[in-house]
Amino acid sequence: MKLDQIQIRTIDAKVGLNIIDSNQIIRQPRAQQQIEQPAAILQIDSEPAKLLVDSSRAYRDLGLYTNRESIEKFASDGRQKGLEGIGRRASQGRQMMNIGKGKSSVIPDIAKNIANPPAKDIGITWKPSVGSVKIKYVPDHLNINITRQDPRIDVQIGKVVHDYTPGDVTGTMLQYPSVETTVIKGE
Secondary structure (H helix, E strand, O other): OOOOEEEEEEEOOEEEEEEEOOEEEEEOOOOEEEEEOOOOEEEEEEEOOEEEEEOHHHHHHOOOOOHHHHHHHHHHHHHHHHHHHHHHHHHHHHHHHOHHHOOOOHHHHHHHHHHOOOOOOOOOOOOOOOOOOEEEEEOOEEEEEEEOOOOEEEEEOOOOEEEEEOOEEEEEEEEOOEEEEEEEOOO
16 A cells, blocks of 8 residues: 655745944044153352451561551651650750750760660561461352252043944845645555
């Protein structure tokens, strides 16, 4: 005995897909940066060292005077010598007044004193005298002041650029599915 056969024939569905890819662009522009470093402020105050030498006394010891001192000294010395001369003349005049009183040797005594003055001290003297030059040293003074300047930093951050285009998928049926069955009779 023969059985009937069923023959099944199927047709697959065919789908056509239209795909548009998504697109994403992300850009970060470089930051704009400006850095400036101002110079530090430097202040230097200084007073130079001084060496003060006062040799005026040494010059005076050597007989070197300023014009004013010279005039004052010569005026003082002249006055002193004038007064000494007046005193000596007065003394000699008093001695001469004694000629009539029995002193006959007055004039020869006066002449002897003039011809042979008293001895002067001839000791050794140092010119200029020791310690006549005065020296004074004033040290220098240095003051350094530094004022630091902070750097100036200016940063402009670039804004992120984000472009996004979404993707899309569309589908179309190119072939619909179907199932066909046929019965074949067995004989």
